[in-house]
Amino acid sequence: MGRPEKPVNTSGGIATQFARELRELRARAGNPTYREMARSAMFSSSVLSSAASGNRMPSLQVTLAFVAACGGDDEAWRRHWHAATSGYTQPPFGGRKRRPALFQRRGTPPHPAQLPQRPRGFTGRTAELAWLRSPRDTPLVISGPAGVGKSDLALHYAHSIATEETDGQLYADLGGLRHGGGAPPVPATADVLDGFLRALGVDDDQLSGTFDHRAGLYRTLLAERRLVVVLDNVQDEQQVRPLLAETTTSTTLLVSRKRLLGLRDVHRLQLTPLPRGDSIAMITSALPHVAVSAGPDRDRLAELCGDLPLALDLALRKIASRPRLTLRRVVDEWRLNGNTADWLSVGDLSLRDCLESAYRTLGTPARELLERLARTPPGGFDAVSAALDELVEEIADAGLLTHADPYLDGHALLPPVRDFVLSTVESGGHDLSAFAGPVSA
Numbered sequence: 001m002g003r004p005e006k007p008v009n010t011s012g013g014i015a016t017q018f019a020r021e022l023r024e025l026r027a028r029a030g031n032p033t034y035r036e037m038a039r040s041a042m043f044s045s046s047v048l049s050s051a052a053s054g055n056r057m058p059s060l061q062v063t064l065a066f067v068a069a070c071g072g073d074d075e076a077w078r079r080h081w082h083a084a085t086s087g088y089t090q091p092p093f094g095g096r097k098r099r100p101a102l103f104q105r106r107g108t109p110p111h112p113a114q115l116p117q118r119p120r121g122f123t124g125r126t127a128e129l130a131w132l133r134s135p136r137d138t139p140l141v142i143s144g145p146a147g148v149g150k151s152d153l154a155l156h157y158a159h160s161i162a163t164e165e166t167d168g169q170l171y172a173d174l175g176g177l178r179h180g181g182g183a184p185p186v187p188a189t190a191d192v193l194d195g196f197l198r199a200l201g202v203d204d205d206q207l208s209g210t211f212d213h214r215a216g217l218y219r220t221l222l223a224e225r226r227l228v229v230v231l232d233n234v235q236d237e238q239q240v241r242p243l244l245a246e247t248t249t250s251t252t253l254l255v256s257r258k259r260l261l262g263l264r265d266v267h268r269l270q271l272t273p274l275p276r277g278d279s280i281a282m283i284t285s286a287l288p289h290v291a292v293s294a295g296p297d298r299d300r301l302a303e304l305c306g307d308l309p310l311a312l313d314l315a316l317r318k319i320a321s322r323p324r325l326t327l328r329r330v331v332d333e334w335r336l337n338g339n340t341a342d343w344l345s346v347g348d349l350s351l352r353d354c355l356e357s358a359y360r361t362l363g364t365p366a367r368e369l370l371e372r373l374a375r376t377p378p379g380g381f382d383a384v385s386a387a388l389d390e391l392v393e394e395i396a397d398a399g400l401l402t403h404a405d406p407y408l409d410g411h412a413l414l415p416p417v418r419d420f421v422l423s424t425v426e427s428g429g430h431d432l433s434a435f436a437g438p439v440s441a
Contacts, residue, residue, distance in 0.1 A: 009054035018084050019054035022066055026052065029070035037069035043217070044209035057085055059203055061217070111168040112199040115230065118159045119152040121313065123285060124278030128269060132157050136267055139244050139252040143259045144271030146358045146399035147310035147351060147416070151232055153271065154253045158228045165251060167225035170196050175235045189239055192231075193218055196243075200225075211242070219245035226250060237262035257358065257399035272402055273307035273414065282309070286316035287327075297327040304334050305344075306414030311351055314344040321346075341420035355420045358399040366394045373413050374421035 008019045026032065034045035041048060043065050051058035051066050058066070060081050067077045132140065142150050162169055172192045193214055194207055200221055207214060222229070227250040231240050234256035241263065244252060254260065259268060274282070279302035305311035319325050334340050344351035362370065369391045395401045400417055413421075 005049070006053065008052070014084055015057045016054040018057060018081075019052045021080075022052040022058075022063075025067065025070045025072050029072075032069065037066070038209075038213075041065035041069045043206060043213060047206055047208060050205065059201070059206060061202060061221075062206055111166075113169055114171040114199065115158055115162070115169045115228075116155060116171060119156055121282070121286065122152055122156045123282040123309075124274055125149075125153055125156075128153060128271065129157060129160075131269060137246055137248050139254055139263075139266045141254045141256065141260050141263065141266050141268045142271065143256050143268065144399070145273075145308075145396075145402050145414075145417075146257060146354050147306075147308040148271045148273060148399075148402075149309035150255045150257075150271055152309060154230050154232065154255045158230050158251075158253060161228055161251065165226045165228040167227050168200075170199060170227060170229045171232065172196070172230075173232045174239050175233050189242055190214075193243065196229075197221075215242040218243065222250040222252070223247045224249070229253065231255065234258075234260065236260075258397045274302075274309060274312075276302055276307060279305070279307045279312060282312055283316060286320060297331050300331045301327055304331065304340055304415050306416050308414065308416060310354060311340070311344055311416050314346050314349060314351060317346050318344075339419065339423075340416045341423060344416070351416060352420060355400070355417060356424075359420075359424065361398045362394060362400075366391045366398075370395050370400060370413075371421055371425050374418045374425070 005023075008016055008023070010016055026037075034049045037048050038045040043062055047062060048066055048069070050056070051062050060078070063077060063081050064074055067074060142154050144150050158169060172195070174192070190211055193211070197207060197214060197218055198204075200218075202217065206217075209217075221227075222245045229243075229250065229252040231243065231252065232255045234240055234254050236258070237260050240254055240260075244263070244266070246265070254263075254266070259270065260266070273279075276299070280298050283298045283301060301315065302312065305315055315330065319327065319330060330343075334343070341352045341355060345353075359367070359370075369388065392401070400421075401413060
């Protein structure tokens with residue numbers, strides 16, 4: 001037998017009457033202990049006990065969890081809670097005035113709108129968007145090399161379905177690029193989880209349970225509501241595994257350079273650079289004044305950018321901001337100087353920063369292989385030995401190789417990446433002499 005329950009606070013007004021009714025429900029269920037109730041309620045025993053104290057009105061989530069643990073009628077108590085809280089204001093806590101929580105004051109869950117701004121210059125990806133729109137009940141992983149437009153695709157798609165996901169949009173950057181160098185701070189999964197729960201109307205007093213309880217509550221909300229969730233710049237599987245749920249009502253998009261193969265029961269979409277036609281369309285849309293006669297220059301610009309959306313976007317913004325800067329001049333300078341990665345920067349956006357963040361994740365052997373690749377013309381590597389296969393996968397997972405031709409069993413080093421690697425070596429990168437012997441050995 002546990003300790004006797006404290007009497008209901010008789011000065012709580014509506015909260016007092018509601019607490020008495022909850023206690024009556026618990027008594028009809030055989031008076032299970034609050035610890036027993038917590039095992040199925042996804043809330044701690046202290047939160048459930050507080051709901052029946054009469055001190056304050058419990059939130060709807062806590063109420064329904066309490067009712068479910070006692071075998072009560074979910075829908076009847078949902079209506080009862082809304083009726084009881086209509087116009088209800090929480091009493092001051094600890095003698096201090098406290099604005100009632102949005103969830104409690106309005107009686108309905110808030111609709112978060114956390115998605116960053118829609119990418120207005122988005123072009124192409126027709127097949128990929130069709131794939132994303134296919135009915136699925138598991139999370140979606142969008143992966144691919146640095147600068148290939150993973151985040152833009154995820155945000156474009158998330159905005160396109162926002163009107164269908166009527167309960168709101170959630171977004172978190174789990175360790176993305178911070179311009180200006182230095183390792184970016186990686187938010188803890190627990191912080192992201194608590195932030196999401198608060199955005200969905202869960203009050204602080206309901207976040208006192210264990211991490212597993214809070215994760216279970218979040219997955220319950222995903223299953224019950226219509227939400228779109230974007231987890232951007234995912235670093236590894238452990239960051240996101242507790243935030244994934246099987247649901248037919250909500251959509252979760254994971255964006256990562258890695259394929260996150262450690263996650264089971266997800267659908268994967270691996271992006272490659274844009275088809276050349278989409279690259280040309282992107283150039284034409286951004287520079288409508290460019291004459292048709294500049295067709296060869298448009299094609300060459302797309303090639304030098306590796307058909308990477310980020311590289312194209314930076315080049316086009318820079319050209320558009322300088323009316324005297326022509327496509328021909330940009331292409332000619334790149335041909336002579338090979339300075340693609342250095343030139344592609346606008347404001348706080350830089351292709352070099354993006355590639356450096358990927359390069360820093362490589363071990364020394366992988367860097368040496370990458371540097372050797374940068375010095376080798378197409379067709380210079382016909383096969384990859386088993387000993388080097390792991391290094392190739394490491395480079396691809398870092399986002400510096402694509403699964404196209406002609407290198408290393410279908411992996412290709414794009415022109416901007418080659419320029420970046422060579423300039424890194426020349427400015428003090430690894431000594432290639434340490435990488436002795438043939439690459440295929």
